[in-house]
Amino acid sequence: MKSDSNLEKVLAAGHFAVTGELGPPRGANLQAIKDKAAHLKGMVDAVNVTDNQTAVVRMASWAVSLVLREMGMEPNYQMVCRDRNRLAMQSDILGAAALGINTMLCLSGDHPSFGDHPQAANVHDIDSIQQLQMVTTMRDQGRFMGGAEIDTPPRMFVGAAANPFGDPFELRVLRLGKKVAAGADFIQTQCIYNMERFAEYMRQAVDMGLTEKTKLLAGVTPLKSAGMARYMAKKVPGMDVPDEVVKRIADQPKEKQAEEGIKLLCEQIEQLREMPGVAGIHLMAIEWEHRVPEIVERAGLLPRPQV
């Protein structure tokens, strides 16, 4: 084992993994974290803790990760390249590892123009692929990026994100290959709604042998309403929501749309479980943490394995 990560153990044992997500609060509100996290406890194998997602300031992802750790959960500590240079990243990784964070995710980060501090400088000292190399070098060779030896290397199970639906499509699997070559132990994808296109992506990934070298978790997000479906389809960069998906939700009366969203999600999970190369799902129930127990139950994903 490369780490003490629960996610690593679940995947290594061949279980179909389930990860969840928790957005830190916009304030120093410890209780808010605990309330959200309580819904996820025992329901998922690891919880992604987002790092100033959509470039909006929130509590530090390492701090929230520690709260989850103390609650006996496995945080997946997200770190974006937008806000930190290589010095800050490496020192944060050491601190996180020392305090029991075993899993992390390397990301570019949304551009500051989307967020609440569009005036901010954009760091991007290294990119997310170089960041993956940095973490695996720290862990496996016990060396900092600058070359110096690390006294006690951080034992991180390290992942990356992939968007199967960004353009150009032909580059998507090639870029996934670069992330695998950079040492990604696992991959979590952007939310999938276009199952056909995702299946094609997976065929290519499997053909290239990538799913033998990394564990790929397919990203899913329940659609809570027709409004949300339309928003995802039109406003979120790099998202592919087919018209028939939007229609399926919108055809329901308002009070039944959330239920239809969960039904659709369960069908998707069913399909994903059968899809070659898919090692699990990453369930991003955005501000819907309280529905996660019901969703994983109905999708037949409980109980979560004890490894």
Add this chain to the structure above:
Amino acid sequence: MITAERKPMEEIFHSVEPYGKILLVGCNECVTVCHAGGRKEVAMLASALRMGRLKQGAPLTVDEMTLERQCDPEYAEELALVVDQYDAVCSMACGCGVQTVAERYQGLPVLPMVNTEFMGSSEKNGVWAERCAGCGNCVLGLTGGICPIARCSKRIFNGPCGGSSKGKCEISPDVDCAWQLIWDRLKQLGQTELYSQIMAPKDWRSARDGGPRRIVREDMAI
């Protein structure tokens, strides 16, 4: 070239408020090409300042001059004969020109009249776009002649990020995705194998992060 845009008039009026007689100095190089601070723009700004101040009841004397190259001390020297007559020099050159003049005439306020923007080229009449970030270690040979540092919003070396959509960047439909352009060109050149190699982290010492930069050419020293 270095591109620039004239500052907003309100800011300009505010900055010249304390003065009664100024020398407005243009530059015949980049800022002339991008229509920000050449002879023509000097004349236009000079008239606007004179009229505006007249309206305010505080007339301003504005004399005009345009140097061949304001960032060159040799040409900045041309101001020496007249500069004593003025309360301030207002420069319409890029930041390099402003500083060259300020360095030469230490006792005189030298005010910028333009905002220096970026190193770019002209896409079409009236449109300039950023092309070079001056990072000090050119990678264009590996990226199909399109710079990921200057042209990717996240200066990603191993792009594109997940926000690339239909050839455009996530920040705006008006911004091309640099990595889409890079990929298209690599395909055209038959160099797609370059994409599969991971580009190493940048040594930013060659860029601004290594501190202010200088080029010293011993062979040119007189």
